[in-house]
Amino acid sequence: MLTVTDLSIRFERYDRGLTRTVLTPVHHLDLDIGPGEIVAVIGASGSGKSLLAHAVLGILPDNCRVDGEIRFKGDPLTPARQKALRGREMVLVPQSVGFLNPLKNVGAQVRRAAILGGAAGRDAPGITDAAFARYGLAPAVQALFPFQVSGGMARRVLTATATVGRADLIVADEPTTGLDQEAAQQSMAFLRSLADEGRSVMVISHDLSAVVPVADRVAVFLSGTTVEGAPAGSFNGQPEALRHPYSRDMWRALPGHGFDPGPDRAAGPTWSEGEADGCPYVRRCARADAACADTFPPKRHFGRDFVRCRHA
Amino acid sequence: MLEARGVGHRHGRNGPWVVREVDLTVAPGEVVGLFGPSGAGKTTLGNILGGYLAPEAGAVFVDGAPLPRRGYLPVQCIHQHPELAVNPRWPLSRTLREAWSPPEALLGALGILPGWLGRYPHELSGGELQRLVVARALGPKTRYLVADEMTVMLDALTQARLWRTVMDHCRERGVGMLVISHDVALLSRVCSRTISL
Amino acid sequence: MRAARTVFPGSPGLAGLRLAEALGLGSRRGRWLWAMGICLAVFAAVPVLAWLLGDAGLEPDLLARNQPPSLGHLFGTDSLGRDMLSRTVHGLVLSLRVGLLAAAASSVLALVLGVASASLGRAADGVVSWLVDIFMTVPHMVLLILISFAVGGGARGVVIAVALTHWPALTRVIRAEVLQLRGALYVQTARRFGQGPLAVAATHMLPHLLPQFLIGLILLFPHAILHEAALSFLGVGLSPHTPAVGILLAESMRHLSTGYWWLGILPGAALLALVKCFDILGYNLDRLLDPKTSQE
Known part of the structure; x- marks a missing residue:
C-alpha cells in the first residue's frame, strides 16, 4: 500500500544574521505498510517522526526538500498526486x-x-x-x-x-498521548478496527507499551532514520527477539520490564550531529566499535524484517 | 512534611467539585504515587500542592506552615509539557540560572550536554527540554517535588534514565516526591505507596 | 537532528545572480531586510526632498498654469501655476508628521490601557473594554470629525483627532498578550523560584510585549496618514492653502472632468506608495521578530 524508500528531508534554517544551517531531520528512512496492517513508528519525541507523516501527505513547510521515493498503491506520490489524494484516499488523524x-x-x-x-x-x-x-x-x-x-x-x-x-491510508500522529490507559486502549482499538477493514494504518508514537499490543509491525525510529523493522510480537517476548541494540535497550527500559536506563556511556545525544557520521546509536551502544563511528550501517534484510546494525 | 488538609477545588462558585476533601501527606524522602483516570483531578491537585492554584476549600502546609506566597517555594512542580515551562525567547542557560546553578555532575547525570545551554527552546526536543526543566527544579531549596506526568512525552530510554537520576538525587537530599501518573507500571517502579483519586 | 553549519553555496553561472547573492537577495531573510531598508529610505527621502525643493514651487505662477507633467514640473502644475511635485512632497511631510504624532500618541495610550486592563483587576478591565467597544462601534470618520471640532479644529484638531481614535485595536492586542503572558506557565514558574512580580514583568513579559508594540506602532502609521488625508479632503481643519495631500485631492476633484488628470493621480499614487511602505515595513518586521517564521 505505502512504500517509503531512502527518504530524506532537509530544510534550511536561519541562525543569527544571514547564516543558514541545513538540517537533515530525516534520512535513510525505509518503511513499508501493507493493506490491513498497522505499522507503528516508534521513537523519541521530537526526533522527527511527525515529519515523516507530513512528507507522506505532502504538508511539509516550503523550506523543506524531500528526496527518496514514496509510493502509494504502486505509483510514486508526486506533490500533485498528494494534493489530489490527501483527505480522500489518505488522511491524517492529528495529535489534538x-x-x-x-x-x-x-x-x-x-x-x-x-x-x-x-x-x-x-x-x-x-x-x-x-x-x-x-x-x-x-x-x-x-x-x-x-x-x-x-x-x-x-x-x-x-x-x-x-x-x-x-481513505485507504490512515496516518495517526501520537494517538495515545494525553489519554489515560483506558482511553488510549480505546483509541488504538479504533485504529485496529479500521485496519481490519483492509485499510493501512501508520501510527506514530513514542509510547511503546500502548501501541505495540495492537500494531502488526514496528519500525524503530532513531535520529531520523528507521534502524529496525520487525513484527510487533518481537516486543512481547525476550529482548533477544529484537535485532538492533537500540530496540533492545528500549525494551529493557520499559517500566514493566527492567526499567533499565541502559549503559551510561557518555549519556550522549540521541541526535547525531553530522551527515557523514556513522551509526546514530554509536555513542550509547554497548557493542559499538571504530567502524560503527565511521560508516553509516548498511541495511540488512531478514525476510520482511530489516536492521541497520553491523553487529546484528 | 508536605500536607494537604481537606483540599477541595471547583471552577466558579457553583461549579462541580473537581477535587474534594483530599487529605494527603508526603514525608521528606518519601515517594508517593497519585493514580486516577483522566478527569479525576490529579493535575488540579498537583497544581494546588505546587501553589499554582489556590484551593477553594482546605489548605496546603509545608512542615506545619502554610505554603509561602513569596520567595522560593519549597514545593516545585514539573509538568507534562516542558516547552510551556521555559521562556521561548531566552537561551536555556538563562532559564536554568533563574532558579540556581546546577553542578556539572547533576547536568551530566541528567544527560544534558553543555552545548544545549546556548540554544533556544525550539532548537531542542521535548525530551531534552524536560531534562533541563528537571535540573532547574532540583535546587537545594526544593524540599518537595510534584512530578505531573513528568515523562509521559518521553521514550522509554529517556524516561528510565530521567527517573533514575531524579530518584537518586531526591533520596540523597531527602526530597519528598508526589508522582502523578496514569502508568501503573511506572508508579509501582518508583513509589513506596500509591494513592488513588 | 543532523545539522551541518554551512552557508548555502552561491548559485553558479550568471554574474547577476552572483551579485544578488552578494547583496543577500538570494536568501529570504536578506530580502526582508532589503525591503525594510528601502522603506526606511523612502521615509527619509521625503523630508530631504522637501528641503531640496524649497518653498519656491508653492507660490502661484500665473504664467505656468495647468501644465501637464514635464521635466521642469514632474507632477505638472495646478490652476494657479503651483508646482505639484513641491506641493505633494510638502503634503507628504505633513502626513508623516501627523502620522508620527498620532501613531506615537495612540500606541502609548494603547500600551497603558492594555497593560492596565490586563493587570489591574476586573474593574479596570471592564472600564477599558467598555471604552474600546464604544470607540469601535462609532463610525470612524464621524468620531474623527467630532473630536476634531471639539478640540477647536485647525491642524491641531486633526492631529488630536487622529491620535485619539487609533488606540482601540492595539489596546486589545496588548491586553490579550498580557493576559496570555500572565497565565503562561514559565511566568508563573518564575514566581515560584522566588522572582518578584516586577522582575518577572521586566525580564519575562516585556521582551514579548515589545515586538508586538513596535509592529502595532508601525501599522498605525498608514491608518493615521490616510485618516489625516481623509479629514483634509473633507475640509475639516486645515486651511485650503496648506499643502496637504487630502487638500490636493479635494482640489483635483474639481478638475477631473477637464482632463487635468495629474492633479489627482500623481499625489494620490505618492500617498499610496508611502502608506504601502509602512505596510511592508510592519509586515517584514513581524516575520523577522517572530521566532517561528524568522528561521524559515
Whole structure:
C-alpha cells in the first residue's frame, strides 16, 4: 500500500544574521505498510517522526526538500498526486483538537470530511451520524465546538473525521498521548478496527507499551532514520527477539520490564550531529566499535524484517 | 512534611467539585504515587500542592506552615509539557540560572550536554527540554517535588534514565516526591505507596 | 537532528545572480531586510526632498498654469501655476508628521490601557473594554470629525483627532498578550523560584510585549496618514492653502472632468506608495521578530 524508500528531508534554517544551517531531520528512512496492517513508528519525541507523516501527505513547510521515493498503491506520490489524494484516499488523524477549526462545531467538520472523502452532500449527515454512533459519541456532541469536548471525546471526533471517507491510508500522529490507559486502549482499538477493514494504518508514537499490543509491525525510529523493522510480537517476548541494540535497550527500559536506563556511556545525544557520521546509536551502544563511528550501517534484510546494525 | 488538609477545588462558585476533601501527606524522602483516570483531578491537585492554584476549600502546609506566597517555594512542580515551562525567547542557560546553578555532575547525570545551554527552546526536543526543566527544579531549596506526568512525552530510554537520576538525587537530599501518573507500571517502579483519586 | 553549519553555496553561472547573492537577495531573510531598508529610505527621502525643493514651487505662477507633467514640473502644475511635485512632497511631510504624532500618541495610550486592563483587576478591565467597544462601534470618520471640532479644529484638531481614535485595536492586542503572558506557565514558574512580580514583568513579559508594540506602532502609521488625508479632503481643519495631500485631492476633484488628470493621480499614487511602505515595513518586521517564521 505505502512504500517509503531512502527518504530524506532537509530544510534550511536561519541562525543569527544571514547564516543558514541545513538540517537533515530525516534520512535513510525505509518503511513499508501493507493493506490491513498497522505499522507503528516508534521513537523519541521530537526526533522527527511527525515529519515523516507530513512528507507522506505532502504538508511539509516550503523550506523543506524531500528526496527518496514514496509510493502509494504502486505509483510514486508526486506533490500533485498528494494534493489530489490527501483527505480522500489518505488522511491524517492529528495529535489534538488544535488541528480542528475552532469556529465550527465538530459535526459540521465531520460532514465536510465525509464530502471530501467522496460522499454526496445529502448522504453526509447520515454518514456522520453513523460515525458518531460507531465511536460511542452522543448525537448532541455534533453541536459542540472543539474547545468544549474533553480529551477522550476529542480523540474519537478526530478519528471519526479521518474515517468517514473511504481513505485507504490512515496516518495517526501520537494517538495515545494525553489519554489515560483506558482511553488510549480505546483509541488504538479504533485504529485496529479500521485496519481490519483492509485499510493501512501508520501510527506514530513514542509510547511503546500502548501501541505495540495492537500494531502488526514496528519500525524503530532513531535520529531520523528507521534502524529496525520487525513484527510487533518481537516486543512481547525476550529482548533477544529484537535485532538492533537500540530496540533492545528500549525494551529493557520499559517500566514493566527492567526499567533499565541502559549503559551510561557518555549519556550522549540521541541526535547525531553530522551527515557523514556513522551509526546514530554509536555513542550509547554497548557493542559499538571504530567502524560503527565511521560508516553509516548498511541495511540488512531478514525476510520482511530489516536492521541497520553491523553487529546484528 | 508536605500536607494537604481537606483540599477541595471547583471552577466558579457553583461549579462541580473537581477535587474534594483530599487529605494527603508526603514525608521528606518519601515517594508517593497519585493514580486516577483522566478527569479525576490529579493535575488540579498537583497544581494546588505546587501553589499554582489556590484551593477553594482546605489548605496546603509545608512542615506545619502554610505554603509561602513569596520567595522560593519549597514545593516545585514539573509538568507534562516542558516547552510551556521555559521562556521561548531566552537561551536555556538563562532559564536554568533563574532558579540556581546546577553542578556539572547533576547536568551530566541528567544527560544534558553543555552545548544545549546556548540554544533556544525550539532548537531542542521535548525530551531534552524536560531534562533541563528537571535540573532547574532540583535546587537545594526544593524540599518537595510534584512530578505531573513528568515523562509521559518521553521514550522509554529517556524516561528510565530521567527517573533514575531524579530518584537518586531526591533520596540523597531527602526530597519528598508526589508522582502523578496514569502508568501503573511506572508508579509501582518508583513509589513506596500509591494513592488513588 | 543532523545539522551541518554551512552557508548555502552561491548559485553558479550568471554574474547577476552572483551579485544578488552578494547583496543577500538570494536568501529570504536578506530580502526582508532589503525591503525594510528601502522603506526606511523612502521615509527619509521625503523630508530631504522637501528641503531640496524649497518653498519656491508653492507660490502661484500665473504664467505656468495647468501644465501637464514635464521635466521642469514632474507632477505638472495646478490652476494657479503651483508646482505639484513641491506641493505633494510638502503634503507628504505633513502626513508623516501627523502620522508620527498620532501613531506615537495612540500606541502609548494603547500600551497603558492594555497593560492596565490586563493587570489591574476586573474593574479596570471592564472600564477599558467598555471604552474600546464604544470607540469601535462609532463610525470612524464621524468620531474623527467630532473630536476634531471639539478640540477647536485647525491642524491641531486633526492631529488630536487622529491620535485619539487609533488606540482601540492595539489596546486589545496588548491586553490579550498580557493576559496570555500572565497565565503562561514559565511566568508563573518564575514566581515560584522566588522572582518578584516586577522582575518577572521586566525580564519575562516585556521582551514579548515589545515586538508586538513596535509592529502595532508601525501599522498605525498608514491608518493615521490616510485618516489625516481623509479629514483634509473633507475640509475639516486645515486651511485650503496648506499643502496637504487630502487638500490636493479635494482640489483635483474639481478638475477631473477637464482632463487635468495629474492633479489627482500623481499625489494620490505618492500617498499610496508611502502608506504601502509602512505596510511592508510592519509586515517584514513581524516575520523577522517572530521566532517561528524568522528561521524559515
